[in-house]
Amino acid sequence: MPPASKRSLSRDLSISVFLLVFILQIPLVFYYFTREARQISTSFRSQTEENAQRLTDVLAVPLWHMDIPQLERIAIAFTQNDPMTGIRILDIHGHVFFDSIQDKNPDPSQMTSMNIRNNGNTIGSMDLYLSREPYKKDLARLRNQTLWVLGLSLMAIYIGIGLLSRLFMKPLLKSLSESLKHVGNGRFDHAFTRVRHREMETLASTIQDMASRIKARENVLQMMNKELQAEVKERKKAEEEALNSEARRKALLDAIPDMIFQFDRTGAFLDFQGDKTQLFIDADKFLHKQAHEVLPEHISALIEKNIERALDTHKPIVFEYSLYMGKENSEYFEARMVAATKDTVLAIVRNISGRVRAEAQRKKLESQLTKAQKMEAVGMLAGGVAHDLNNVLSGLVSYPDLLLQDLPEDSTMHRRIRIIQKSGQRAAQIVEDLLTLARRGVSTENGIQMNAVILDYLSTPEHEKLCSFHPEVRIHTSLSPDLDLIRGSGLHLGKMIMNLVSNAAEAMPEGGQIFIETSKDIKTSEVFPHGAILIRIQDTGMGIAPEDKEKIFEPFYTKKVMGRSGTGLGMAVVWSTVQDHHGQIFVDSEPGKGCTISIYLPVTPGLFLCTEEEDYSPEGSGEHILVVDDLPEQREISTLILEKLGYRVTTVSSGEEALAGLQSLLPDLVLLDMIMGPKGMDGLECFCHMRSLLPDLKILLVTGFSENERTKEALALGAMGLIKKPYTFTDLARNIHRAICETG
Numbered sequence: 001m002p003p004a005s006k007r008s009l010s011r012d013l014s015i016s017v018f019l020l021v022f023i024l025q026i027p028l029v030f031y032y033f034t035r036e037a038r039q040i041s042t043s044f045r046s047q048t049e050e051n052a053q054r055l056t057d058v059l060a061v062p063l064w065h066m067d068i069p070q071l072e073r074i075a076i077a078f079t080q081n082d083p084m085t086g087i088r089i090l091d092i093h094g095h096v097f098f099d100s101i102q103d104k105n106p107d108p109s110q111m112t113s114m115n116i117r118n119n120g121n122t123i124g125s126m127d128l129y130l131s132r133e134p135y136k137k138d139l140a141r142l143r144n145q146t147l148w149v150l151g152l153s154l155m156a157i158y159i160g161i162g163l164l165s166r167l168f169m170k171p172l173l174k175s176l177s178e179s180l181k182h183v184g185n186g187r188f189d190h191a192f193t194r195v196r197h198r199e200m201e202t203l204a205s206t207i208q209d210m211a212s213r214i215k216a217r218e219n220v221l222q223m224m225n226k227e228l229q230a231e232v233k234e235r236k237k238a239e240e241e242a243l244n245s246e247a248r249r250k251a252l253l254d255a256i257p258d259m260i261f262q263f264d265r266t267g268a269f270l271d272f273q274g275d276k277t278q279l280f281i282d283a284d285k286f287l288h289k290q291a292h293e294v295l296p297e298h299i300s301a302l303i304e305k306n307i308e309r310a311l312d313t314h315k316p317i318v319f320e321y322s323l324y325m326g327k328e329n330s331e332y333f334e335a336r337m338v339a340a341t342k343d344t345v346l347a348i349v350r351n352i353s354g355r356v357r358a359e360a361q362r363k364k365l366e367s368q369l370t371k372a373q374k375m376e377a378v379g380m381l382a383g384g385v386a387h388d389l390n391n392v393l394s395g396l397v398s399y400p401d402l403l404l405q406d407l408p409e410d411s412t413m414h415r416r417i418r419i420i421q422k423s424g425q426r427a428a429q430i431v432e433d434l435l436t437l438a439r440r441g442v443s444t445e446n447g448i449q450m451n452a453v454i455l456d457y458l459s460t461p462e463h464e465k466l467c468s469f470h471p472e473v474r475i476h477t478s479l480s481p482d483l484d485l486i487r488g489s490g491l492h493l494g495k496m497i498m499n500l501v502s503n504a505a506e507a508m509p510e511g512g513q514i515f516i517e518t519s520k521d522i523k524t525s526e527v528f529p530h531g532a533i534l535i536r537i538q539d540t541g542m543g544i545a546p547e548d549k550e551k552i553f554e555p556f557y558t559k560k561v562m563g564r565s566g567t568g569l570g571m572a573v574v575w576s577t578v579q580d581h582h583g584q585i586f587v588d589s590e591p592g593k594g595c596t597i598s599i600y601l602p603v604t605p606g607l608f609l610c611t612e613e614e615d616y617s618p619e620g621s622g623e624h625i626l627v628v629d630d631l632p633e634q635r636e637i638s639t640l641i642l643e644k645l646g647y648r649v650t651t652v653s654s655g656e657e658a659l660a661g662l663q664s665l666l667p668d669l670v671l672l673d674m675i676m677g678p679k680g681m682d683g684l685e686c687f688c689h690m691r692s693l694l695p696d697l698k699i700l701l702v703t704g705f706s707e708n709e710r711t712k713e714a715l716a717l718g719a720m721g722l723i724k725k726p727y728t729f730t731d732l733a734r735n736i737h738r739a740i741c742e743t744g
Contacts, residue, residue: 014162021157025150033146040138051078052114052128059089059126060118063097072098086129092122101129179207259349262340265311267291267304270344278351280325299323303335303347310337310345320352332356367550374554389431390704391631394726397424398637401729402644428726430569432491448488450518450533450601451479456490457497466502472511475501480519483533487604488581496577499570500537500597507541507595514539521600527584528602538596544589552587618737620647625736626667627651628658628686629702630676634725638671638732645733655686662693669720669740674703674711684710687719700739702727 055078062070075087075098086101116124250273259278262271268290272283280286281294292300299321306317317337322330332355337347400421407413454477457463467473497516504514514537521534544552553575578585581601589595625647627638635651642649650665652658654676670690674683681689683701690697701714704725711722720739723731 014158017161018154018158022154025153029146029150033142036142036146037139040142044134044138048112048128048130052112052126055087055128056114056116056126060116060123063089063091063116063124064118068097075100088127088129089116089124090126091124097124101127176204176207179204257350261347261349263291263303263307263345263347265307265343267300267307269294278331278349280323296323306335306337307345310339311342314339390428390725391634393424393428393431394634394637394704397421397428397726397728398641398732400424402640405644405729424726447485447604448490448493449483449485450493450535451481451483453490453493454479454497454516454518454535457494457501460498462498463501466505470505470508470511473505473508473514474512475514475516478515478517480533483518483520484531484603486533486581486601488601492573492577492580496574496599497535497537499574503570504537504539504541504595507539507543512540512594528600530605531603532583532600533603535599535601536596538594540594543591543593543595544587545591549587549589618733619645620736620740622646622648623668623740624648624650624665625669625671626658626662626665627671628653628655628676629671629673630654630680631673634673641729641732642671642736644729645736647736655681655683655689658686659689659693662690662697666694668698669736670697670699671723671736672699672701674701674714675705682710684714687714687717691718698739698742700735 055074058074059071062068062074071089075089079085079087079100087098088096088101089098090096112128112130114126114128115122116126257275257278259274260272261269264270268288269286270288272279272287276283286294290300291303294300295303302319302321306319310317315338318334319337320332320334322332324330331351332353333349334352335347335349337345340346400417403417404414407417458475458477501514501516508514517534517536517538519534519536521528521532552571554572575585578599578601583599583601585600586598587595588598620642625642627635627642627649629635629638629651630653632653635653639649639651650661650667652661658670658672672683672687672690676682683703687699687701690699698720699714699718700720701711701722702725703711703722705711715722720742721735723735727735
């Protein structure tokens with residue numbers, strides 16, 4: 001309570017006793033006042049009657065004698081005394097002799113009338129008008145005295161009661177207050193001060209009993225408080241564990257790369273947890289909405305169908321779907337749906353786009369690997385016979401040159417021998433195609449200008465022959481003038497162009513258009529760091545059927561007319577050539593809409609354009625050449641050509657034989673075959689032994705195979721070059737002369 005509203009017990013007690021005494025004194029005071037007032041009134045009336053009797057006695061003689069002046073003097077003298085204020089004297093007949101009453105209608109209570117007698121006879125009457133002022137003054141004085149006595153007595157009583165209450169109650173109340181303070185402070189065993197009053201003793205006993213009960217209750221409360229504290233502690237611990245568990249659950253759900261949806265039976269989204277970055281739209285835009293309101297119809301129908309299956313079977317349902325999310329490609333998702341309650345399901349959705357694309361890439365790579373393995377198998381088969389074929393063809397390619405040099409210019413045998421030589425060279429080109437098929441054919445990597453390769457092909461007899469077979473086919477070129485150089489083999493790239501143009505012409509038996517285009521490519525910088533050139537060959541022919549598109553690069557697959565160039569190796573050679581040059585090839589074709597083949601070849605900076613050498617055969621000056629070859633025919637051809645060129649020649653049939661006579665022969669150059677009989681050492685082993693014996697010895701490699709790892713190793717160790725069988729008179733003359741003239 002506010003301090004202003006607090007009350008004092010002693011004051012309240014004093015006021016209460018004061019009021020009680022006051023109430024009791026009121027009747028007594030009223031009785032006393034009434035009694036004294038009555039006595040004053042009686043005394044006033046008896047005095048008035050006494051004065052009136054005395055006046056009548058005095059007035060009897062003058063009235064009897066009719067002494068009016070005397071009568072008036074007596075009357076006036078009497079009116080000068082209180083309480084008389086007026087006199088009226090009448091005779092027996094009512095005649096007024098004297099009247100000093102001024103009020104015409106006097107109050108009867110203030111009038112006193114008496115007969116005037118003389119000798120026992122009534123001779124007149126007298127009306128005496130009395131003033132009540134003396135009476136009122138006496139009554140007022142009585143009232144004031146009574147009030148004073150009452151007030152003083154009440155004040156004395158109030159003061160006395162206050163002093164007595166303070167004297168007796170304050171120590172007692174103070175003692176009780178102190179005791180209650182001890183109880184309030186928890187000292188329930190505090191002994192109360194001895195009280196001598198029964199009422200206070202009962203109160204003290206009650207308070208002490210209350211303290212005992214409070215103590216007992218506090219003990220119970222303390223026990224309950226301890227239990228509650230323990231319970232609160234346990235609850236807090238449980239709440240913390242629940243919060244931690246919820247935090248872990250939320251962190252786990254946020255950390256997993258999955259999305260977790262809750263659906264009801266109707267297909268409405270109830271809740272979402274998990275990776276928000278995979279969402280099609282924000283969660284607040286689909287929660288509490290139906291699936292068909294948010295997702296495409298085919299996906300929402302799939303979800304609603306599997307919700308029913310999950311709720312009916314109570315088994316996990318796994319399904320996949322794709323969703324276009326505004327990117328270049330659709331995203332692929334796997335959903336695992338399971339019933340959570342009788343009317344709700346949980347769907348754990350994972351983005352499997354990477355897996356799907358990796359699987360597609362894997363299948364693509366497997367297809368490419370299968371194709372490469374198939375090509376490699378064919379290539380290995382081709383490579384296995386290429387060496388023997390080239391050795392056999394050496395006679396058809398090399399001997400015609402020797403024969404032509406011994407014949408006169410006008411001999412009719414010139415043409416026949418040239419035909420034999422060209423046949424051998426064409427056979428050697430087929431072997432070269434087989435080696436290319438094995439991706440072992442790019443033995444020279446010079447700076448190549450692709451426009452020159454294309455123009456060279458368009459001016460060859462092979463192209464003229466093709467045009468004669470297809471006179472209705474028109475070829476158009478659009479060659480970029482600022483095409484960058486690429487590293488590669490002009491021979492193989494020319495064959496690639498020839499095969500592509502030949503295929504395009506064969507696809508247009510009724511005639512059509514072939515467009516050959518080259519340009520710089522700037523869109524493949526991620527694949528080719530230094531850029532690439534684009535070679536595009538497009539025809540307006542019949543196109544390629546979908547079932548044939550994947551087969552066109554397979555060896556021996558062809559739909560050409562046999563007898564022209566239908567060996568089935570053309571497109572296989574194209575594919576191998578692109579791979580050898582680290583490029584990419586793409587085919588775009590539909591039946592009836594022609595075919596477009598785009599080839600990207602990487603640009604190599606810092607290359608220089610190679611110029612063709614003049615067609616001449618430099619002769620020797622008696623230098624000593626050691627020929628190491630396991631085939632006697634090949635040793636004979638080499639000897640005849642080298643001696644014709646002016647060299648001294650020694651031939652051996654094995655590496656062991658060459659090493660045995662090396663230090664005694666001391667040749668100026670060794671012509672070393674890289675592949676010799678299976679029982680002896682091969683070319684690389686012989687090369688290493690020769691270099692260990694004569695470190696400065698010049699060695700020129702010869703092979704009927706392609707440039708393999710062992711050949712590359714020998715070249716890296718210092719071999720002067722590589723000549724491929726079957727070689728011509730001019731090829732051998734140039735390479736021998738270059739090797740001998742080269743220093744170091």
